[in-house]
Amino acid sequence: MxxxxxxxxxxxxxxxxxxxxxxxxxxxxxxxxxxxxxxxxxxxxxxxxxxxxxxxxxxxxxDRDTLIHEVVLFVLTRTTQQAHEAAEEADPFEGLRRFTHAAADERIGALCPLLSGSFDKHFPDLTREGVRLEEAVEALFARAKEAGRLRADVAVGDLLVALSQLTRPLPGTACLSIDRFAHRHLQLFLDGLEAPARSELPGLAATLEDLSSSTP
CATH class of the missing domain: 1.10.357.10 (Tetracycline Repressor, domain 2)
Structure with missing residues (x-):
């Protein structure tokens, strides 16, 4: 040729x-x-x-599963990048705060319903990007705890659960302006994560293993 x-x-x-x-x-x-x-x-x-x-x-x-796969990969990849950029903050807790709001804007809260049901989430690219995200967020948590800026009785799973719950509209509300409420409520949640702790939390911290085992 x-x-x-x-x-x-x-x-x-x-x-x-x-x-x-x-x-x-x-x-x-x-x-x-x-x-x-x-x-x-x-x-x-x-x-x-x-x-x-x-x-x-x-x-x-x-088909729908092909589109869901692409959306999940897109959100995971972009959110991982947000975690790496947040790690550059001088104040470790401000880095965690920055990541949390950025992850909400990336719609990471959408992943929980997308990964449930019949969708096959065990693809190598999704697994690989999921591990990268977990490692990046774990690093943010570890850094904030080492600096004494993050309460000791919380784990990454607690943050991911909050993101999932606080960034989706309430069922049946068709609330399309959820962003202004989500960031407000996430800020309240973050205030509760900051050390020193103001109360004793019931139960145990939610780990990533806990979340994985409860996802179909």
Missing amino acids: SPAADTEARRSTRPRADALRNRERIVMAAREMFVEFGPEVPLDDIARRAGVGNATLYRHFP
């Missing part, structure tokens, strides 16, 4: 810029609608929110 023909062949297999933009718009729209309406939201509604035709959505994502 001549150099010119080889270059043309590589161009023909490389995703076009507009196709990549459409794919990202679909993933972003799906992420928002999964938060608002749950994982069973009609795919046609997601296409409409993304501003693309149904055929475009199905060309990128032939």
